[in-house]
Amino acid sequence: AAGVIQSPRHLIKEKRETATLKCYPIPRHxxxxxxxxxxxxxxxxxxxxxxxxxxxxxxxxDRFSAQQFSDYHSELNMSSLELGDSAxxxxxxxxxxxxxxxxxxxxxxxxVL
Amino acid sequence: ExxxxxxxxxxxxxxxxxxxxxxxxxxxxxxxxWYRQDPGKSLESLFVLLSNGAxxxxxRLMASLDTKARLSTLHITAAVHDLSATYFCxxxxxxxxxxxxxxxxxxxQP
Numbered sequence: 001a002a003g004v005i006q007s008p009r010h011l012i013k014e015k016r017e018t019a020t021l022k023c024y025p026i027p028r029h030x031x032x033x034x035x036x037x038x039x040x041x042x043x044x045x046x047x048x049x050x051x052x053x054x055x056x057x058x059x060x061x062d063r064f065s066a067q068q069f070s071d072y073h074s075e076l077n078m079s080s081l082e083l084g085d086s087a088x089x090x091x092x093x094x095x096x097x098x099x100x101x102x103x104x105x106x107x108x109x110x111x112v113l
Numbered sequence: 114e115x116x117x118x119x120x121x122x123x124x125x126x127x128x129x130x131x132x133x134x135x136x137x138x139x140x141x142x143x144x145x146x147w148y149r150q151d152p153g154k155s156l157e158s159l160f161v162l163l164s165n166g167a168x169x170x171x172x173r174l175m176a177s178l179d180t181k182a183r184l185s186t187l188h189i190t191a192a193v194h195d196l197s198a199t200y201f202c203x204x205x206x207x208x209x210x211x212x213x214x215x216x217x218x219x220x221x222q223p
Contacts, residue, residue, distance in 0.1 A: 031208050042201060043156065045210025055208040090155065100206055101146070104156040 002026055004105030006091050012111045013081050021076040021108045025093030031055065032074040033092040033102060034066060043090060049074060050096065081112045115140050117204050119214035127222055129191050134217045136185040136202035144206040145178050145185045150199045150216070159187075159200075192221045 005024040013019050025032050031050045035043040036059075045058035049068035060066075063081075068074045078085060088109050092102040116139040126132050136145070144163055148156040160169045162178035162185060169176050173196065175188045185202055199218050203211040 033210055035210070042213040042215050043211075045205075045212065048208060048210050050208040056210050058210045088153075092156075096208060100144075101158050101161045102206070102211060103158060104148075106155050 004091055004093050004103055006089075006105040006108050008108060009106065010109050010111075012113065014113055015081060015083065017081050017112075019078045019081060019110060021078070021089055021091075021110075023074045023076070023091030023093075023105060025072055025074070025091070026095075026103055029093035029095045029103075030072070031094045031096055031100070032068055032072070033094070034060075034074070034076050035090040035092065035104075037088040037090060037107075039087075046076070078110075083112050086110060086112045115142065115204055115212045117202060117212050117214040119202055119217050121217060122215055123218045125220045125222065126189075126192055128193055131191065132189050134187040134189075134200055134202075134219075136187070136214055138183050138185075138202075138204040138212075140183075141180075142183075142204035142206075144204070146203040146206065146211065147176050147185070147187055148201045148203065148213075150201065152199075156201065161206075189219075194221050194223060197221045 033048040034046040037043045046060040048055045052068045066076045088107045091105045094100045094102045147159040160176040165180040167178045199216045201216045203213045205211045
């Protein structure tokens with residue numbers, strides 16, 4: 001079965017640089033979520049989109065922004081990167097009409113030097 | 114603000130033993146989820162519990178939900194080494210983000 005696709009899988013950036021993470025949800029899923037997981041931490045919800053509109057907002061820094069496009073893929077844009085932004089970033093997708101289990105992608109490991 | 118608490122946070126047990134992980138949440142939630150995560154890997158959905166009294170089982174794992182007590186449990190029966198992982202419960206859902214517990218780091222020793 002098709003799964004959530006994230007790219008890139010690994011990313012190394014310098015402080016104050018920008019980064020763009022991409023997420024391709026499972027086909028026919030209408031909701032996309034972004035989470036950040038620091039080392040040894042639980043995942044923290046950042047933001048979600050339902051049918052291309054922002055649905056819910058969590059602890060997303062003002063330096064970050066995200067959007068969902070017409071083909072349902074989503075991008076997380078991160079600017080003025082800080083050392084503390086180093087983490088695993090997960091995208092998840094779900095289908096609201098069903099049990100809406102959130103299925104997680106493999107994650108992007110971002111390292112800020 | 115929804116808060117989710119798991120206990121224990123760390124559990125070391127022997128193969129063949131039974132144990133239960135507890136998950137409490139602070140406010141009414143429509144759904145309760147359990148996920149498994151291996152080190153450095155993604156989160157794998159185990160169960161979604163949608164109503165009071167819901168019980169789901171998959172292999173040696175069984176999850177239940179008591180919405181009145183705001184409590185979910187994940188019971189492990191006759192543990193095997195392959196079940197070693199971190200287990201997260203989470204509440205919320207729908208188009209909203211999930212709030213996760215801190216996770217239970219489970220080690221099962223031969």
